Amino acid sequence: MKYKRRKVLEGLFVGLAVPVAAEGQMPNEASLLPPQPGDLLVYAYGDAAGSVVSVDDLKADSKQVFAWAMDPLAGTIRNGTRMNQLVLVRVDPARMSEATAARSAGGLLAYSGICSHTGCDVTDWNGEFLRFQCPCHESQFDPADGARVVGGPAPWQLASLPLENRDGKVGVAGEFEGRVGFQQPGLSPFGI
Ligand code: FES
Numbered sequence: 130m131k132y133k134r135r136k137v138l139e140g141l142f143v144g145l146a147v148p149v150a151a152e153g154q155m156p157n158e159a160s161l162l163p164p165q166p167g168d169l170l171v172y173a174y175g176d177a178a179g180s181v182v183s184v185d186d187l188k189a190d191s192k193q194v195f196a197w198a199m200d201p202l203a204g205t206i207r208n209g210t211r212m213n214q215l216v217l218v219r220v221d222p223a224r225m226s227e228a229t230a231a232r233s234a235g236g237l238l239a240y241s242g243i244c245s246h247t248g249c250d251v252t253d254w255n256g257e258f259l260r261f262q263c264p265c266h267e268s269q270f271d272p273a274d275g276a277r278v279v280g281g282p283a284p285w286q287l288a289s290l291p292l293e294n295r296d297g298k299v300g301v302a303g304e305f306e307g308r309v310g311f312q313q314p315g316l317s318p319f320g321i
Contacts, residue, residue: 156209163213163309164198164290168301170239171199171206173214179206182299184235187219192254193261193272194218195242198290198301212309214242215290216251216261217299224259224273232306234292234299240276241288241309244268248311251287261287275307284312 170182173195182196193216198207207213219236220229232238240261242251249265260279261270268281276287288307293300 157205158209159200159203159205160207160209161213162207163305164207164215164301165200166301166303167201168198168207169201169295170196170215170217170292170299170301173197173208182217182237184237184294184297184299186299187217187237189219189221189236190259191219192256193242193251195250196239211250212241212243214250215239216242216287218261218272220259220273226274229273229275229289232289232291232302234294234302237292237299238272239290239292239299240270240272241290241305241307243287243309243311244283245278245285245287245308245311246281246283247313 172178172180172182196215196217197213199205217237217239220238222230222236225233229238244251244263244265246266246268249263251261251263253262253264255262255269261272266282268283269279270276270287271279275289278286286307288305288309290301290305291303293302
């Protein structure tokens with residue numbers, strides 16, 4: 130399969146653009162931990178960055194947003210590594226597989242935001258088929274069915290993060306299910 134060079138460069142830029150710690154500073158240990166049961170989700174970027182996600186947020190079947198987990202007691206946002214970044218989306222429950230619905234909080238679903246192919250951020254959305262799409266080589270993942278691969282070279286689905294409704298806020302109900310990371314770490318310094 131031949132990939133478009135422009136797309137690859139765009140994707141690499143997107144991947145490297147994710148801030149993990151202020152320049153010259155070591156991220157603290159708690160920020161490096163993957164999302165933990167009991168954490169809350171906060172928005173990663175934009176005007177709402179750092180705000181807790183509500184179970185009523187986001188429009189159904191619309192483009193994903195990026196989020197991090199946060200320890201609600203210490204207030205530590207687990208953004209010390211981009212491997213912790215999440216994509217958050219609202220899916221019509223009628224379209225969800227049974228296993229996916231069990232991980233949802235009121236229709237919201239969270240997945241690892243790292244593409245399993247070569248590790249780009251999963252930033253794009255295919256509005257026609259209601260799927261995540263990776264900007265690098267156009268892998269597609271179905272959020273209504275465990276983010277399984279439905280197109281492109283990605284070798285495995287995005288890892289799922291179980292969620293729960295915690296008094297109207299979106300909480301983490303369990304650890305990642307599935308593998309976080311990617312297949313060809315040679316293209317990125319962040320491979321695991
Ligand atoms: S990094 Fe290649 S399809 Fe996502």
